[in-house]
Amino acid sequence: MNSEDQIKYKVADYPFEKCDFWHYLKIFYKDRGLKVLYQFLNRPHRRSFSRGLIKKFAPTGFGLEIGVGARTICPTDRTILSDAFSAHGVHDSIDKIFFKGSVIPYDDNSFSFVLSEHVLEHIANPLKTLEDCIRVLVPGGKLFLFLPHRDRTNDSHRQLTTLEHVIKDYKMNVAFDDDTHVEDWFKNVVKKGLMPIHYSHLSKRDLLKTRSIHQHVWTEKQVVEMLEYLNLKICYVSARVKDRRDSFVVIAEKRA
C-alpha cells in the first residue's frame, strides 16, 4: 500500500470521553480493582464518614458551624460558616460571619443543627457556649461536636477536665479571655516538646489573642456527661472518627 492509499481519520470523528475524570476512574478501576477504587474515593480528606453523619442526623434544614477555621465538612448550601477570628494558625478562615460561640447573633430555635469541630476545647467557659448553641437549635435539632481526644493529641500529658470543673467555670462566669490554663498548657505541652507544628511560628501573645491553646481536655465520656447535664439526648457517640484520627464525636438532640 503506498502512502496515497492510507486511510485518513478526522479528528472530529474521534469518540472523545465526555468526562476526563470519569475516564480516569474507569482506568483506575480496571488496573487496581474495586477495593482500591473505593479507598481512593473515600480518602480521609474527603471526610465522607463525618459528612455522612451530618446527612444521617441532620438531613434537612439550616445549620450553623461555630469556629469553622480553614475548612468545613458541613453542607455549604445550607450551613452558616462562622468564626470568632479571621485567622487560625497558618490559614485564613473561610468564615463569612464573625461572632463568638457564646454570643450567637441568631434567634432562639433558628437551626436544625449546630456543628463545631475542634473548637470547644479552646473556649474558657464551655458550658456558656454550649448553652447558646442549644438556644439556637430547634427542638429536635442536633448538636455535633467533633473534638480532639486527649489520648491522641498533644494533650496526652494533661489531666482530663471534669464536669465539676466546667460547672465551676460557668458559675464564676469565666471570661472569654481567661488564661487560667495557660501554665498547664506550657508545662504539659510546650515543655514536653509537643507544641502543634501549625502554631509553632506564633508568639505566646498571638496564641492567646486567637485563643489557640486548648483550655480544656476531654474524651467522649466527659463530653457526654456535659451534654447530659445540659439536658440533651445523646444520639451518637464514637471514641474515634474514621476520617480525622485525633478526634472523637458526640451528637446530641435538643429535647422538645
Ligand SMILES: C[S@@+](CC[C@H](N)C(=O)[O-])C[C@H]1O[C@@H](n2cnc3c(N)ncnc32)[C@H](O)[C@@H]1O
Ligand atoms: C483548632 S481550630 C479548628 C478549625 C476548624 N473547625 C477545623 O476543624 O479545622 C479552632 C477554631 O476555633 C475558633 N474559635 C476559638 N474560640 C472561639 C470562640 N469562642 N467562638 C468561635 N470560634 C472560636 C478559632 O478561631 C479557630 O478557627
Ligand SMILES: [Zn+2]
Ligand atoms: Zn477551665
